[in-house]
Amino acid sequence: MIYSDAIMDYAKLRKYRGKIENAHRIEEGKNVSCGDEITLYLVFDGDRVAEVKFEGQGCAISQASTNVMIEVVTGKTKEEVIEIAKNAENMVLGREFEAGLLGPVLLFQEVGKYPMRVKCFLLPWKTLQIALER
């Protein structure tokens, strides 16, 4: 089961939810096929991702993935974040990846076994990547 206690706890986490007024970047992401949508609010400090919050809804996997992502990337440089995002994607797609970079993202490794849920996991990561590459 992919719904481990840890993932369920992350899914219910409230602390990263909400809008940031005057965010430096706002990015909307959505999964076409299931209708899940999130909006990321990003605040930068120079080259660093200083604060992230999100609005939107979706399944437990996408919610938990978003919370874990925010926890992991906060305080990192953009370059580091992009590297982490790549590895998260590699992990879930069954490619080689560097586990050392991922921390609690590793909780989602099993999602890779469910091709139709991979998108749920990736939604926040893809959205973040697009936000940073703009």
Added chain:
Amino acid sequence: MIYSDAIMDYAKLRKYRGKIENAHRIEEGKNVSCGDEITLYLVFDGDRVAEVKFEGQGCAISQASTNVMIEVVTGKTKEEVIEIAKNAENMVLGREFEAGLLGPVLLFQEVGKYPMRVKCFLLPWKTLQIALER
């Protein structure tokens, strides 16, 4: 084999070939799928079909069928011709028909076994029907 000697003889018959200048009706018929085309020239005498000729080309079956048809319908009233045409169609489609009306048209009974050749047989008959129903 549908290519009996009688049918082959009818296929080669020349006497009904050609144009009739001042025909009362000229009707073109064609088989979409094979490209066969004929043009019928009709001369009426009151209610009777007095003379028919044709131009065009096609396979032995359509040529023989045209010649036989002209032989059979010449001199008949329009009503009689329409009746014969219906019975010719019924014959080749395997439905009930009145054999007594058909004469040499009966040579083509076996064509009904070859669905893809039914159109070749019917080409002149369908063209004639359209010409008379106008």
Added chain:
Amino acid sequence: MPLRVSFDDFPTLGKKVNGKRLVYLDNAATTLKPKPVLEKMVDFYIGSYSNVHRAVHTLASRATVAYEEARMKVAKFLNADPSEVIFTSGATMGINLVVNSLLRSGILREGDVVLLSQAEHHANLVPWIRLSKFHGFGIAYIEVNEKGVLTEEAILRGKEYKPKIVSVTGHSNVTGQVIPLEFVREVFEDAILVVDGAQLVPHKRLDVKDLGLDFLVFSGHKMLGPTGVGVLYGRKDLLEVMEPFLYGGEMIDKVSFEEVTFNEIPYKFEAGTQNIAGVVGLGYALDYLEALGFDSLEEHVRDLTEYLIEELSKLEFVELYGPLDHSHVSIVSFNVEGIHPHDVAHVLDQEFGVAVRSGHHCAQPLVRALARGTKLSNFPNSTVRASVYLYNTKEDVDVMVEGLKKLKGWFG
């Protein structure tokens, strides 16, 4: 007469999914295929296959006869003339054909109004909406109520728009509502009536003449048939004056470098090599359904639907959508308070072997409309959807309901 289904014909149902017996409740998306239908298709490919209408050789002749026999079966099934039965690649293609051909023929013009309903599948929304941008006709909607239901009052109100064309589903793929087509025909007597039969036809024998339909589309894969084949029924006099949608081989009469003339109906709408084995297979599927009997099938599905609604209504943590009355057939959409539909579907599948669908079911506007009536703390803009067909049983419903109870316990 009770429905007599041979479960041997559906070996998929004998398979285990995640160690559990498969409970297939995603029939509105697509149905399983009877093994006899598949085997006959293989026999066709091996013994009678060729391209159709074109060659005089024996295989071509057998294939053509089989293909045209399938058309005759469909015509009989719908009480249509064979020349009114056009094979398509599916319901979606059928609607695209109708919209484009009506436009090209000048039957649908700038300034005309097309009346749709808010309960439509994207297949009966997007072609109209998008082509209205290019061609400037107007679109109006019959509104759904807060349960997603199209009421007779709402249908009547549609008259205000004076639509030239009315295009509605016969059976909603989200709410399960069977739409009163007789009433629609009565209200809009002069309009061209297009019916999306994708969900309706698999459950009910329609008489297109009796109902006065001008166009009807449906898909084979939702009624035991193979994928990639569907039917467009069109009224003869309309088809005859309509410009074709797809152009190519077999649908033409004569081609020169400057000009083209078309073959007669239905051929002028069937360009290129058709899905020959698919069409023949759809004919076999229809044989299979006719042998079971559409009346028995309908009764079986109605009984099961009632049971499904009854059992789900007992769960206080479940919110149900749709009419929940006699017009509610086969398809039941619902949500579990506090658990996202994807999570519900995932756990039902993984832990209980139950296949249901979750999402917007290609009907985003309708699903969003359900938000108006929801009592959930957080409406997810999607639903869980269970849909039953001839091979389902009350046991299947029980397995799902038990699963929902456990799941609610786990997620809290």
Added chain:
Amino acid sequence: MPLRVSFDDFPTLGKKVNGKRLVYLDNAATTLKPKPVLEKMVDFYIGSYSNVHRAVHTLASRATVAYEEARMKVAKFLNADPSEVIFTSGATMGINLVVNSLLRSGILREGDVVLLSQAEHHANLVPWIRLSKFHGFGIAYIEVNEKGVLTEEAILRGKEYKPKIVSVTGHSNVTGQVIPLEFVREVFEDAILVVDGAQLVPHKRLDVKDLGLDFLVFSGHKMLGPTGVGVLYGRKDLLEVMEPFLYGGEMIDKVSFEEVTFNEIPYKFEAGTQNIAGVVGLGYALDYLEALGFDSLEEHVRDLTEYLIEELSKLEFVELYGPLDHSHVSIVSFNVEGIHPHDVAHVLDQEFGVAVRSGHHCAQPLVRALARGTKLSNFPNSTVRASVYLYNTKEDVDVMVEGLKKLKGWFG
């Protein structure tokens, strides 16, 4: 390496037709299907079938993976990106999609010139000719010579028209000529190049990047695959800016009652439920062909074509069309002096078990052009066409040639 075909895989060939061994020489119309491909399709339907991309349950997941694997196989086969591979219902649909989408996107406009050739199948003529009536673009033609051949000189002369789009067959289904696509690309470097690969792709591994193709269409049923499925390859940057052709489910991103936004490529071009088993089956057919080896296949077909031309040339009562040189592959069109092609085909089938095609082969203008070079007393505006594929042998050719001799004797 010689081609190693297991004849057990083609049980159709073991069947008798009219009491004779079947000699199937109508491969340009459609090919036979290997039994292993059919069996795998049945297995797919029974063990992994569901609708794709939509649901999270296990069957849906298996079906989606199988469907996308097929796309990956095709992409690899063509050296394309998977996002550039669009599944269609066949080559005809592919061309219709391209023409309509280019028009809707404003890439093809009133006043532009589209260059076709006189050797095209109706599938690559009628969509352009007919839509030019509605949209006012111009059409010009590369001319064929009296043998129906497109020469390099004629291709070069096409430059005069300054075409924005060049759409040509890769391999004529009447003359058997393989068109020099490298040369065409060189001559029209700035034009959008559309290639009708219906006959070419079953015989040759193409590299769309190397050849610089912008669009390529082909059909599965002409390369051992099931009916009702084909491929459109499109260059990514073009596809990305193009308006879709068919509208419906799965190809959209968001739908409201007023607006629609589209999914990414290739999905925005795949509206509605696709021919899922057909796509998966086409993947199996490709596996089968790859296991045999395209190089060996091409060599085998070239050898047989040479033999076919050689043997037919010995019959003084036979007139041959096409280039009759190294560019002549698989398909040989001919006529028998004094006997109509339908009669030839009928007797070959009935008396010798030989399936060949007769008619205009959905290429009326090309067949009419052959009248310019004929020495027959009466050119029938049609031809007999024999076409060989991987399971044909020299013996097959011998049976047909013997049949022609006898037939000529009978008809005199």
